[in-house]
Amino acid sequence: MGDMDDIVREFLVESNENLDQLDRDLITLEKDPKAREVLASIFRTIHTIKGTSGFLGFPRLEAVTHVGENLLSQLRDGRLLLNAEITSGLLAMVDVVRKILVNIESTGQEGEGDYTSLIETLTRLQGGEREAPAPVATAPPPPPATEAPNHEPENADSGLPLGEILVQAGRANPEEVNEALKLQHEGDNRRLGEILVERGATKPAAIQDALQVQAEARSPALSDSNIRVDVSLLDKLMNLVGELVLARNQILQFSSTQQDTSFLNTSQRLNLITTELQEGVMKTRMQPIGNIWSKFPRVVRDLAASCGKQVNIEMEGKETELDKTIIESIKDPLTHLVRNAVDHGIETPEKRQASGKSPEGHLFLRAFHEGGQVNIEISDDGAGIDLERVKQKSVEKGLVAPDQASRLSDRELLNLLFLPGFSTADKVTTVSGRGVGLDVVKTNIEKIGGTVDIQNRFGQGTTLKIKIPLTLAIIPALIVTSAGDRYAIPQVSLLELVRLEGEQARKGIEMIHGAAVYRLRGKLLPLVNLNHELRVEESGNGSEQAAAVNIVVLQADDRQFGLVVDEINDTEEIVVKPLGKQLKGISTFAGATIMGDGQVALILDVLGLAQRANVVSEVRDRGMGEKSAETESRHDDGESLLLLRGPDDGRMAMPLSLVARLEEFARTAVEKAEGRHVVQYRGQILPLIHLSSALSERREEPRYSGPSEPGGEDEKIQVVVYTGQGQSIGLVVDRILDIAHEAVKIQKRTGRQGTLGSMVVQGRVTELLDVKGIIQTADPNFFKEAVAA
């Protein structure tokens, strides 16, 4: 294989591509047997393979494609009409061709297969059909001979003007065309076709046909602008760009200490170009999802035929692009889901009719970009999932206890489908029902950072929703420090950050027989100590408990846990690099990345870490973990509150729903404009309101300018950003304490300006801020402007 001829290799690549197209074309053709351009394209493909295989000396391949070509030419000339039998014959031929190509690729030989029966079938199909009157009688008459009989689709002779094509096809006479051209020349700015139709020289249908022929002839020009590139070359480019990004970062770091303007300009330009280059190279790795979808019509057809069902497949968003590595890893899960939908989802025609549906089932695939992710939906209009059956089966298989099962919500029942060993199919078919099912799909999708969700309408169908990241190569991640080393945590798993200080740090963490937990808004959050899990605890680290505890709340599978780390640094876009084979066995790490300073940092695999720490057990034995996240949001009797430390050390709260973001600004970043304090924020000017001055009668604003005050306050100010009607305003607070979940029930009204009253939150009296009132007082125009705008 190493020394295989370049010509053969090129032949293989080209033929395989064409065969994929062929599968699709044949399915299209079956629906619309008269689609001439499709037939022509199929004919061309087989003709090319036949020609090349004869030239390269592959007699079997040539023999098979030869009979196929004969059959196709009869179809093309309208002497035969495509029916299911012929389609199956042609598909079988495509399979054989593919098989031979695989053999050639691996051994350089055609292999020993005997294809005489196929050849016989194909021969019989071309001969037998003509003699047997019955099928012809049912079929519509062959296309009339007037339809471009002399048009040979495989010779691309049609880079011709429209008029000439029409004349050649015998659908307009030369004089008429000349006349029309003359009119055009004289200033008639209608199109040639329009003129001809108006003059009654030809029919609109003929023009349509001719235009198609023309377009077909033009399309090869498109392929001239494409070249084939080896994927490994792209990978290499990607690596080099990663390196360049790194070098750029270092230069930028260095340039911040420099004064030389021309150097600064150059490094700025380098920065821009690198970013653009990075995006460009990323794009080269993107492929449309249609590349894998294109196989599905064939899969669905074969499968539907074998289970006696009628299924029609429709796709939307084929052009949605994904990174090549992701495309590869979702191929199998998607195929599985499509097969599932046909096998389990869609009912037999009889059943469908009985329940008042059309006999033909409908499978709908949709892909689209949303929020930096790719969404893929696979929906069928089949029977849907019978939750009662799910319940029954899961009890039978011992996945849940009977009394437990009766208490499960619909959502939880659906989640049971993702457990290993679950299948509702009554009998094991060749396709599915062997218990290798959705759990594998789910695992594979989650491996690439995606999620799967089922939506079920019993009796009406099922929709599977998959969300996956655009690319795996560069991901946002949180950088943390543990025992002096940095680790990156992919942002997809990150829920929130909790910092416990002083008293809280000592008392906040409770132990249950050696297992540490933290009460996060009333729920117990299991804690995992990263140092401990990685066995990197430095000796003599007794003072570790001292100042503060940093908890990174993570989602693994359907569970949450808190990861205790030494330090939380920042979020960064990181370039994911694989680990060497020597380290593949460690499931705790998903890879490594290179930080701005050139050092390597490991990327944590959150699921692997959770498994290691037994937060989630390796075998998913419990299916109802979703409660924590689900039920919380269903609690309508409470609201999330942001807790702050107000002036005079009082505790204050505001609804989290009014908080757009929490920000920290350097004190020196505060500027003054129009008599108010402002900061530059995301390219805009953010006006600031000081909570302390908003709450007290006497307006006294802190000073920022000048040498820092002897009081020695923090270098940074904490700002709660409120966004309303397209504007933002920042509320400067002393300190952000926590987030609590509590029913908002004012227990005591206070007269204090800017507050609504007091209530008890987390066992302490807390004043509830009147956020809108404060903004209104500080900036009477804030809400008005919005109305005007």
Next chain:
Amino acid sequence: MAGKKQFSTFVVDQLLFGVGVEKVQEVIRYQEMTRVPLAPSVVKGLINLRGQIVTAVDLRRRLGLRERAATDLPMNVVIRHEDGAVSLLVDEIGDVLEVEEETFELPPGTLAGEARELIRGVYKLKDTLLIALDTDKMLNLATTAALGA
């Protein structure tokens, strides 16, 4: 066999070792390493080789030799391996030597321990012995007891 072979040589714990020169991608000075928790103990860390992340295997540990003094910084012999490069941490870099195939001898049966698996044999040079290493076996950590350690 033409009878001659070229070896990249290096010193580990005062012994002279060599690997086929065609296997060596490059030799670089000490690089800062990021340790890998939970990894086999022979993996000393990860280094950044111009944007590529390379696993560094400590040859002293791999061969069961004495630990290197903390103050001695090892050099990297970067080996081309099936899936990317791997670095071998050695004490000192030697010359590229051309050796006669006829001076080759299999390791003595008395050679004990894990090292026996990793040593292909010995070339008898004029005043010293050159120990030829089997890089594939050396970098295959899965089959050895080196894991767990």
